Amino acid sequence: MMTGFRLNLSPLKEPLGFVKLVEWLTAIFAFGGCCGFSGTNIVSLFCGDGTNETINANFHYPFRLSQVPLVDGNATLCNHSVTTTHMMGDSSSAAEFFVGIGVVCFLYSMVALLVYLGYMHVYKDSDFGPIFDFVITAILVFLWLVSSSAWAKGLQNLKDATNTEGIGGTLAVCKESNITCEVTDFASMRTLNISVVFGYLNMFIWAGNAWFVYKETRWHSQKFSSQPGPGRQHVPAPI
Template identity: 75%
Template sequence: MMTGFRLNLAPLKEPLGFIKLVEWLTAIFAFGSCGGYSGKNIVSLFCSEGRNETLNATFSYPFRLNLVTLVDGNTTLCNHSVATTHLVGDSASSAEFFVGVAIICFFYAMIALLIYLGYMHVYKDSDFGPMFDFGLTAAIAFLWLVCSSAWAKGLQNVKDAVGTAGIVSTLAICKEGNVTCEVTDFASVRALNVSAVFGFLNLILWAGNAWFVYKETRWHSQKYAAQQGSGPGRGQQVPAPI
């Protein structure tokens, strides 16, 4: 059996190769839109004297908000001394899990494409290749389900923490009767919304891709052969003539 590299672009015209190419691209969008994010909300404090104070609520990947300082210690705001205050929440685990899965998928899809386009003759001549590919593809589809769900929840927690309600519950001065706090300038979270959408899109792609990889395994060929062998007219005894 020849095992050398043979460039063949035909798999890209079939679902097996084309979906892997799409998965490679969607993985880039998933970790790129989440992993490189940084935003800042402007918090306005309306004091009773008619003057305003402003604070910056800055948040970025991996969204360890509890380490972000909203107010430095012994700061005076609206004639009130405010102690050191941090934002509330930590979505680092869900964000890093999401980005980690996306990066793994990026590299695996790239390696799979290399095998499909250059070593398809080896891939189809062995049982191990398709079976390993199917097992890993199914596992990755499950990982996308878990990490996308976790990140969607983590993203909502981030939005809540840096919104007006989250700031008011975090900053003690906002509970004073003569001080009103409100987020007056919101950072765009469109990129984060896009990352969550691409997470669930990847789930659909990898789950669908698992079927096409399964068709390359001997499990599918054996099942198909068994069905053909037990078709109508097969194995039936013909009655002897009278």
């Protein structure tokens, strides 16, 4: 059997190769929208004497808010001394897990496309290739579900920690009776919301692709060949 590289673009015209190309693209949108994010919420402090002050709540991937200073160093806000204060919350584990799965799927899709376009003759002539491809695809479907759900929860925790209630519960000065704290300008989290959508979309796409990969395995061919055809009749054995 020849095992050399043979460029053949015909798999891209079939579901097996075309869906893999789609997976490659959707993985980029999933992890790219998360790992490239950086935003700032503007917090306004309405002091009892009628003056206003503002502070910036900066946050970015991987969203370890507990390490991000809301007030850096000793400061005076509304005539109150405020020490170094960090935001509360940590969504880094969910975000990094989600991005990690996205990168793995991005790389695996590239390798799979290379095999489909250059080594399809080897892929179809062996049992190991399709079975390995199917098992990895099934595992990645599950991981997309888990990581997307974890990141959706992590994103909600991030929103809760950076809104008015979250910031107000973090800053001690906001608990004073004559001081009101409010987030007056929110950072756009559109790309983070899109990343969650693409996470679940990837799960469905990979689940659909698992069927086309399964059709390449010997499990499917054996099942198909074992079914009697419509024109076949079982002849009774002679007595």
